[in-house]
Amino acid sequence: MIDILKAIAAKIDEEKDYLTELDNEIADGDHGVNMAKGFDAVVAKLDAMAGKDIGSILKTTGMTLVSTVGGSAGPLYGTAFMKAGAKLAGKNEMDGKDLVDALEAAIGGIQMRGKATTGEKTMLDALCPAFDALKEGIEAGEDLKDALAKAVKAAEDGVEYTKTIKATKGRASYIGDRSIGHQDPGATSAFYMLETLLANI
Amino acid sequence: MVGVVIVSHSQTLAEGVVELAKLMASDAKIVAAGGLDDGTPGTSFEKIYNAVEEVYSDDGVAVLMDMGSAVMTTEMVIEAMEGRKIVMLDGPVVEGGVVVALEASLGTPLEELQEKVDEARDTKKLDN
Numbered sequence: 030m031i032d033i034l035k036a037i038a039a040k041i042d043e044e045k046d047y048l049t050e051l052d053n054e055i056a057d058g059d060h061g062v063n064m065a066k067g068f069d070a071v072v073a074k075l076d077a078m079a080g081k082d083i084g085s086i087l088k089t090t091g092m093t094l095v096s097t098v099g100g101s102a103g104p105l106y107g108t109a110f111m112k113a114g115a116k117l118a119g120k121n122e123m124d125g126k127d128l129v130d131a132l133e134a135a136i137g138g139i140q141m142r143g144k145a146t147t148g149e150k151t152m153l154d155a156l157c158p159a160f161d162a163l164k165e166g167i168e169a170g171e172d173l174k175d176a177l178a179k180a181v182k183a184a185e186d187g188v189e190y191t192k193t194i195k196a197t198k199g200r201a202s203y204i205g206d207r208s209i210g211h212q213d214p215g216a217t218s219a220f221y222m223l224e225t226l227l228a229n230i
Numbered sequence: 231m232v233g234v235v236i237v238s239h240s241q242t243l244a245e246g247v248v249e250l251a252k253l254m255a256s257d258a259k260i261v262a263a264g265g266l267d268d269g270t271p272g273t274s275f276e277k278i279y280n281a282v283e284e285v286y287s288d289d290g291v292a293v294l295m296d297m298g299s300a301v302m303t304t305e306m307v308i309e310a311m312e313g314r315k316i317v318m319l320d321g322p323v324v325e326g327g328v329v330v331a332l333e334a335s336l337g338t339p340l341e342e343l344q345e346k347v348d349e350a351r352d353t354k355k356l357d358n
Contacts, residue, residue, distance in 0.1 A: 099272025100272055104305070
């Protein structure tokens with residue numbers, strides 16, 4: 030899990046300017062920089078977490094994001110990681126069913142914190158279809174990697190879908206119809222996380 | 231006296247609201263929690279947490295937030311301080327901040343402050 034989180038941090042850092050550029054087009058342009066700052070702080074704590082269970086590692090990740098991101102992604106991803114961590118408390122390995130449970134808890138946390146649902150041009154438009162695809166695959170008996178690959182594809186499609194809709198949540202909602210045509214930065218960062226998880230599992 | 235915390239993405243905006251409120255209510259217990267720890271724009275869990283602690287008493291604390299993560303981060307602070315008397319008020323930060331500081335300094339209880347903020351929101355500045 031520590032390696033996966035480090036890989037996510039590296040990916041976010043690599044895409045920092047792109048995420049900020051996407052955010053600049055429709056909102057306040059802080060997503061990339063904020064996320065990179067948050068994950069830098071997470072990485073600084075990870076080595077001390079070696080040997081801890083997955084739940085504790087994810088919980089620490091979430092709390093660190095809340096304290097350091099500074100934009101909406103802080104409380105949203107922070108809550109998501111904390112909820113996923115609570116679901117995986119005490120576990121040192123994660124199977125398909127665990128990932129389904131953790132992602133479900135994470136999405137529930139984001140919906141609760143952001144009072145958001147799908148179709149509002151947010152990270153949920155990547156995460157919810159990914160969850161549906163993952164759950165379907167795991168329940169059909171597919172192995173984790175195959176099911177997760179489908180989830181990543183669904184998230185990617187979700188990111189594309191955000192270009193077609195108007196933002197009704199978050200800062201981007203202030204520009205209304207003018208947000209159509211732009212890709213949502215939150216959905217994009219959520220897709221990067223799932224893609225990195227797949228590549229490192 | 232109810233304590234008041236102004237949460238904004240901008241440190242200078244939050245401090246400005248406090249400055250303005252103090253003109254009307256110099257003895258109000260009102261503090262700013264704007265921006266990140268280094269002063270750059272954003273909302274900081276620690277700053278909000280510490281601000282609430284600073285003005286907290288048994289009378290409780292009212293928090294006025296600007297938008298987005300200011301609201302969500304304040305929610306998380308309140309969850310972390312579970313059991314304490316802290317209320318988020320929904321309304322304009324500037325007008326609401328002034329009215330709440332004034333009312334709090336005059337002894338208005340926490341439970342009645344949302345109503346005062348609603349009045350501040352509905353007060354017209356122009357006659358037409």
